[in-house]
Amino acid sequence: xxxxxxxxFDNRFARLGxxxxxxxxxxxxxxxxxVVASDAALALLDxxxxxxxxxxxxxxxxxxxxxxxxxxxxxxxxxHQFGGYSxxxxxxxxxxxxxxxxxxxxxxxxHLKGAGxxxxxRMGDGRAVLxxxxxxxxxxxxxxxxxxxxxxALCVIGSSTPVWREKQERGAMVLRLxxxxxxxxxxxxxxxxxxxEQQAQLAEHVLNLHYPECREQPEPYLAMFREIVERNAExxxxxxxxxxxxxxxNTDNMSxxxxxxxxxxxxxxxxxxxxxxxxxxxxxxxxxxSNQVPIGQWxxxxxxxALTPFISVDALKExxxxxxxxxxxxxxxxxxxxxxxxxxxxxxxxxxxxxxxLMQNSGVDYTLFFRRLGDESATxxxxxxxxxxxxxxxxxxxADLYKARVARDGEYSExxxxxxxxxxxxxxxxxxxxxxxxxAAAEAGDYSEVRRLHEVLTKPFEExxxxxxxxxxxxxxxxxxxxxxxS
Ligand code: AMP
Ligand code: MG
Numbered sequence: 001x002x003x004x005x006x007x008x009f010d011n012r013f014a015r016l017g018x019x020x021x022x023x024x025x026x027x028x029x030x031x032x033x034x035v036v037a038s039d040a041a042l043a044l045l046d047x048x049x050x051x052x053x054x055x056x057x058x059x060x061x062x063x064x065x066x067x068x069x070x071x072x073x074x075x076x077x078x079x080h081q082f083g084g085y086s087x088x089x090x091x092x093x094x095x096x097x098x099x100x101x102x103x104x105x106x107x108x109x110x111h112l113k114g115a116g117x118x119x120x121x122r123m124g125d126g127r128a129v130l131x132x133x134x135x136x137x138x139x140x141x142x143x144x145x146x147x148x149x150x151x152x153a154l155c156v157i158g159s160s161t162p163v164w165r166e167k168q169e170r171g172a173m174v175l176r177l178x179x180x181x182x183x184x185x186x187x188x189x190x191x192x193x194x195x196x197e198q199q200a201q202l203a204e205h206v207l208n209l210h211y212p213e214c215r216e217q218p219e220p221y222l223a224m225f226r227e228i229v230e231r232n233a234e235x236x237x238x239x240x241x242x243x244x245x246x247x248x249x250n251t252d253n254m255s256x257x258x259x260x261x262x263x264x265x266x267x268x269x270x271x272x273x274x275x276x277x278x279x280x281x282x283x284x285x286x287x288x289x290s291n292q293v294p295i296g297q298w299x300x301x302x303x304x305x306a307l308t309p310f311i312s313v314d315a316l317k318e319x320x321x322x323x324x325x326x327x328x329x330x331x332x333x334x335x336x337x338x339x340x341x342x343x344x345x346x347x348x349x350x351x352x353x354x355x356x357x358l359m360q361n362s363g364v365d366y367t368l369f370f371r372r373l374g375d376e377s378a379t380x381x382x383x384x385x386x387x388x389x390x391x392x393x394x395x396x397x398x399a400d401l402y403k404a405r406v407a408r409d410g411e412y413s414e415x416x417x418x419x420x421x422x423x424x425x426x427x428x429x430x431x432x433x434x435x436x437x438x439x440a441a442a443e444a445g446d447y448s449e450v451r452r453l454h455e456v457l458t459k460p461f462e463e464x465x466x467x468x469x470x471x472x473x474x475x476x477x478x479x480x481x482x483x484x485x486x487s
Contacts, residue, residue, distance in 0.1 A: 001048040004056060009069035010107065011098045013181075016205060019198045021073035026063030026095055027116025027126065029159030029171050034058050035134065035442060036450045037155040038141050040458065041177055044152065046102045052155060061175045062157040063115055070098040070110075074118035078192060079185030079252025080302050082286055087192060089185060089252050090120025093128060096181055107209070109181050110154075114173040127163045130156075131439050132487030133172035134450055136263040138438070140176070142430040142457040143260050148238045149231070150260040151178040156450075158442070165486040170443070178259060180210055184303040185252035191306035203310060206256055221310040226319045229300055231258025233323050236296040237330035241338065242426070243269035243366045245289045247279040251302045265483045268429045270474050272359035272366040281485045297323045338370045339402070340378070340421045341409050351405060354398050362390040365473045367429050374421025377414050378406040426460035427471045433478025434470060 014021065037052035051057055059065040066072065074091040095118070097110040113136070114128030133156045143150035154175040161171035182202070190199035207214060207224050217223035235258050239246065245267050246253075246260065253262035267278035274290040282288070287295060300323060304316040328349075335352045336344065359369065369388070373381045382399035389395040412420075434453055441449040456470045 002046045004047065004051050004054070004060065005067070007045060007047075007067060007069075007100045009067065009071075009098045010101055011069075011071045012107070012205070012209060013075070013096060013099065013109070014071040014073050016201060019195065020202070021075045021091075021096065022119050024072060024074045024095060024116075024118045026066070026072060026097075026112055028063035029114075029157065029161045029173060031160040032058040032062030032064065032157050033159070035130070035156040035158045035172065035447050036137060036454055038137070038153060038454070038458075040144075041141070041152045041154045044102060044106070044108055044177060045100055045154070057155070058157050061112065061155055062159060062173055063112070067098070072097050072112075072115075074120055075181065075186070076120060076189060077183055077185035077252055078189040079183065079250050080188070080299075081250040081252065082282070085188075085192070086252070087189075088120070089189075091118055092121040092124050093118070093126040094176075107179060108177045109179065111176040111178070111181055112173055113176055114171060125163065127161070127171045128173065128487060129163050129165055129169040130158050130172040130442060131169065131484070132264075133158075133174040134439050134442060135266070135435055135483075136174050136176070138430050138435055138450070138454055138457065139263045139266055140260075141454060142460065143244065145458050145460050146238075146242055146426060146429075148242065148244065148260060149235050149258060151176050151255070153177070158447075166484065178255065178257070178261070180206070180255070180257055182206055182210075182256040183252050183261070184254040184256065184299060184306070185250075186256070187303060187306040188251060191309070196309060199306075199309065203307075210257060219311070219315070221307065222315050222319065225304065225307055225311060225316065226322065228256065228258060228303070229319050229323050230326055232296050232300055233326035234258070234330045235260060236292055237327050237334060239292060240289075240331055241334035242429070243272070243289075245269065245276055245278040245287075246292065247282070247287055249287050249292060249295050249299060251299050254299050254303075264487060265485050267432050267483065269366045270431060270479065271363040272356060272369075273363075274356065274360055278483065279485060280482055293324075293327060296327070334424070337424045338421070340374060340406065340417055342412075342420075343409050345405070345408070348405075351398075351401060354401075358389055358391060358394050358398060361394075362388060364388050367426060368471070368473065370425040371422070371427050371471075374418050374425055377417070378403050422463075423461055427463055428456050428460045428467070430457055431474055431478070432481045432483060433474040436478065436481055 039049040072095040076090040094113040095115045101107045117126035137153040137156045140153040163171040211224040214220045214223035247266045248264040255261040265279045276289040277285045438449040438453045
């Protein structure tokens with residue numbers, strides 16, 4: 001275990017030079033205080049959980065103090081936002097403080113979001129509010145606990161600094177961790193500005209640090225792109241299987257590592273709804289729940305375009321062709337497991353689709369359905385669950401197919417079925433209304449609810465004593481919350 005002043009820095013991105021980022025110092029928040037910290041994220045830096053309680057911790061992650069070896073930089077990138085190209089984006093309110101490596105040799109970017117204005121702030125104030133910082137913190141740690149690749153969050157620091165959004169709020173900072181903060185948009189920036197030399201430097205950097213195994217391949221860049229395609233297919237399959245809606249899948253929000261990144265008006269589905277749009281400024285539904293699958297491919301095509309200086313168009317097209325079949329294979333594999341199946345049959349895809357259509361029509365709670373399906377034998381579970389469906393005859397027909405399928409799947413005890421299914425079907429997810437409750441308390445100065453919710457979400461598959469209230473459908477007020485897109 002290390003003390004806070006014992007972190008070991010190795011700022012590889014900063015060393016790429018001024019064409020890639022600009023030196024900017026964080027602008028401190030007033031009266032910093034710890035809102036919440038993640039012990040699991042602290043462990044990634046070999047830090048003792050107790051350090052989060054020290055005053056210097058809040059000072060470090062609110063811009064008051066900085067390690068000598070840190071080299072805070074605002075990164076430049078661009079990207080396609082809602083389908084249109086924005087030529088100049090960048091860290092408008094976040095700073096890469098530096099890269100730290102831990103005892104296991106892993107590198108982690110320390111990225112402070114809400115750290116003040118940078119050359120890329122455009123019309124923004126460089127700040128983040130408490131509400132959106134808490135949401136990013138909870139989402140990062142909750143997704144990770146579900147086994148969905150994501151950036152991580154070390155802590156949220158609150159303050160008394162006023163920040164104007166629709167109304168006056170308070171500024172906060174969230175410290176984000178990821179092995180890299182390089183986005184699809186980084187490659188697009190150097191491609192569209194025709195800075196070929198820097199683009200090659202960036203490609204080398206990503207290849208060497210994040211895809212070293214691709215070096216062994218005959219065409220390393222192509223191998224790297226293929227790997228990015230594969231990781232995105234897998235990540236999005238997990239989003240779809242667990243009902244996660246990202247909300248702003250612009251290419252500047254897509255990580256080059258295939259991890260969930262840049263949380264905005266995201267949501268987990270309560271009722272199953274394929275057409276769900278969590279982002280209220282997304283009037284066309286470009287980033288609706290079911291559109292995330294084709295948009296994943298669209299975004300990869302945008303990255304492919306930016307890689308045309310290095311890889312032939314035919315090879316890029318072929319690699320892009322891997323996306324959908326890989327997505328489908330991952331998705332179906334996960335959904336089979338969510339249904340408690342251990343073998344594969346051709347008709348399984350239809351079994352899943354029919355179930356989802358029934359859930360859609362009846363507004364069935366997506367998370368609780370699968371959890372309850374694993375509570376008891378298939379026969380008993382479907383008999384209990386049928387009450388949730390408006391089209392009971394339709395559900396009965398599905399249940400017959402399902403029971404027959406389970407019978408063909410193999411012999412196992414009810415206990416084996418429960419253990420296996422509960423290990424992939426969470427009881428607790430980050431429902432919008434739960435986040436909202438925690439945020440309301442935090443805005444009033446009480447951080448206990450954020451901390452409790454975070455604790456619960458770190459073990460989403462384990463039933464936790466006294467935490468029943470976190471495993472419920474939303475109350476009426478919490479069903480269709482409009483989550484502000486300003487953050
Ligand atoms: P986002 O939609 O949060 O991914 O942000 C898109 C772009 O706007 C990024 O370049 C951000 O850095 C920038 N941005 C968002 N909010 C602010 C803000 N409050 N101040 C400055 N820049 C911002
Ligand atoms: Mg962003």
